[in-house]
Amino acid sequence: MSPNSRFFPLVTSGAMTFDTEEASKVYDEVAPLPGEIVVTKKRISAFTGSDLEVVLRSKGINHLVLTGIATSGVVLSTLREAADKDYILTVLSDSCADQDEEVHRVLTTKIYPRQAEVIETQAWKP
Numbered sequence: 001m002s003p004n005s006r007f008f009p010l011v012t013s014g015a016m017t018f019d020t021e022e023a024s025k026v027y028d029e030v031a032p033l034p035g036e037i038v039v040t041k042k043r044i045s046a047f048t049g050s051d052l053e054v055v056l057r058s059k060g061i062n063h064l065v066l067t068g069i070a071t072s073g074v075v076l077s078t079l080r081e082a083a084d085k086d087y088i089l090t091v092l093s094d095s096c097a098d099q100d101e102e103v104h105r106v107l108t109t110k111i112y113p114r115q116a117e118v119i120e121t122q123a124w125k126p
Helices: 008-012 052-058 071-084 101-114
Strands: 063-069 088-097 117-119
Touching: 063 071, 071 088, 071 101, 088 101, 101 117
Parallel strands: 063 088, 088 117
Antiparallel strands: none
16 A cells, blocks of 8 residues: 555554454455455455456446445545546435535535446335
């Protein structure tokens, strides 16, 4: 992890840990089923440093539905990179969260709609 990153020093300083059993626990309710593909996310964008794009392209997937924490971090970085890669994007605004509610509001109402359909979970039709 680069010392140039403002986020990753939190990891290397021990303020955040990912290598403990509890930190990396996958709960039964969302655990992958046998044979399901697991992509390990290594950077803020889900694409950077992972094989996510290879998996999606090999499966012919061109529409992504984004949710997560934080609206201004992981979701934003993944959305921007996915849009640049020409994926069709949907963001479930009520399934995203950010420490700053105003940042969340601005992103989901003003920024994200430029590159994605932004809807609430109840309106999403899988």
